[in-house]
Amino acid sequence: MANRIVDEEARKQIGTVGEARTYDVERGAIRRFAEAIGDPNPLFNDEQQARKTRFGGMIAPPTFCRSLGSPIPNVKLNMPAAFRGLDGGSDWEYFQPIRPGDRITVQSKLADLREAEGRLGPMVFMVIETSYTNQFGELCATQRSTAIRY
């Protein structure tokens, strides 16, 4: 069956990059994020205890980057205005810890665009790759997430 929404023209948008955004990482934001998950790990909560570890201070928990949002690339799809959205999942890679005081630049890119026939009609899978880079130009983490629209 020919794709109804993700056609040749739509797929030309793969590789489109969204606007970059830069965040100052606050200690309190890290602690509140860990607290929301209910994660008592001293590395994410307690500067005094974290100082005694090999990290020399607090670091952010692995999914903290979810609080550092970036505009997703402006992708044009031939869909009804009132579509529904679902989060399909995420693949993370971690290279460097994120610490209080870091300036993290976040940028997203449309990595893939697919279509499948769902129970409620066509479903579009948008794969978004996001990079998180610190003030030293070091890549801290990447997230590849799948957004489903139907």
Add this chain to the structure above:
Amino acid sequence: MARQLYFEDVEPGFEIGPLEKDPTTQQLVKYAGASGDFYQIHYDKDFAIANKLPGVILHGALKNGFLGQLMTDFAGEHGWLRKLSVQYRGMDVPGVRIVCKGRVVKKRVENGQHLVDCEIWLENAKGEKTTPGTATVALPSRGASH
């Protein structure tokens, strides 16, 4: 801090967790505030029901956070979570206990790093794996200085 696991301490089949969570609507509101995800299906029951959901549901990313906790606990201070993947296959709702678990699948040494590949998942009270995934952790080795 919890006891540090070394590469030599684990073998394929080694069980990770369980980490039990009892999410409440209050926790969903806290997570919405901390993450900035204010999609109403996570705190507005009327909105959720109007969107054909049974009621408010957990943020997928919160479940991702629970599985992150499972794996940073496993890694310990001297380990490092290298990769974490999760797929949201089923909904979870507040008021129902969920359990995070995992299992070591493979051990390998790559560029001097002692890596452990794991399958991980979050299961509901019926034992359904609503959020399966994988993770790779670098663990310290007793045979190497780190």
